[in-house]
Amino acid sequence: MTTVPAEGRNARRKERTRAALVRAAQELLATGHAHDASIKAITELADVGFGSFFNHFENKAELFDAALTEVAQRYEEWLDERLSGVTDPLRRLSLSIRYTGRLHLSHPEQAHLLIGQYTALYAGKAPLDGRIRADVAGAMASLSPTIPRGPSTEISAMGSIGAVLAAASTLPEEDRAQLADSLVADVLRLIGADDAVIAELLGESLG
Incomplete structure (x- = not known):
């Protein structure tokens, strides 16, 4: 033995x-x-x-921070699996929002934990801060540099994913996917994408 x-x-x-x-x-x-x-x-x-x-x-704050970070890491891994091989910045941002808006349907507990905590997780804290900023900044940089954008544009786009999670939790399941796709259109318009590009991205099947 x-x-x-x-x-x-x-x-x-x-x-x-x-x-x-x-x-x-x-x-x-x-x-x-x-x-x-x-x-x-x-x-x-x-x-x-x-x-x-x-x-x-050392204290409760450290424990709750660890608990939230673990949830954020699981969310990021879940999203990475669905974005594997996707290199186009606009497509990455579009799919990120669309999948996140459907998170309640496949991972309700994880989605519920992120609600209300999302701002703290992406506002300067790992692991979500770098990920979300990179996706938004990449999408913005891929568009015409002549399009005027203020500092609030990136902040507004980053906050959209948290808004999807929070709003989706209050809707019937059949309405959550529609909300996510509507938000994609709004965010992409916010950062300067035209309607033809938006229509093409929203026409993609999520599988």
């Missing part, structure tokens, strides 16, 4: 404890109880010892 070294068992136990704390934090965020939750309540929800919390996080 193979004996697992004590170091390996301890490492796996620590990983399980951290994962349980992160899951508990995500549950509290999703239900709107994160702000009032004590560390004791978090550890009870995670079914771990109170002292275990401080082996992984």
Whole structure:
């Protein structure tokens, strides 16, 4: 019989404890109880010892930040799978918004967690900030440089993905895809794309 070294068992136990704390934090965020939750309540929800919390996080803010970052990373990986091989900047932005608007249909819990937290995640924080800015900036740069755009143009375009998530959660499922596609048209017009290009992009099947 193979004996697992004590170091390996301890490492796996620590990983399980951290994962349980992160899951508990995500549950509290999703239900709107994160702000009032004590560390004791978090550890009870995670079914771990109170002292275990401080082996992984210095405070609640660090835990909730880790919980949100994990959700954002999963979202980014999910989106990357669907954008694999897509190099055209306008097409990437279009597909990013269209898929994100449908996130509720395939990953409702993940979408719900991102709602209300999206601004914090893309406003200067990894991993979404660099990704979203790059997609928007790339799409804008691919259009005519003579088109006048103020600083608010990029900000407005970046905020659109968060707006899709938030608005989609209030709509019947059959209306969510239509909302996402309508937003694509609005965002692309905002950054200077013409209607012919927009029609071509929206005509693409998502599969």
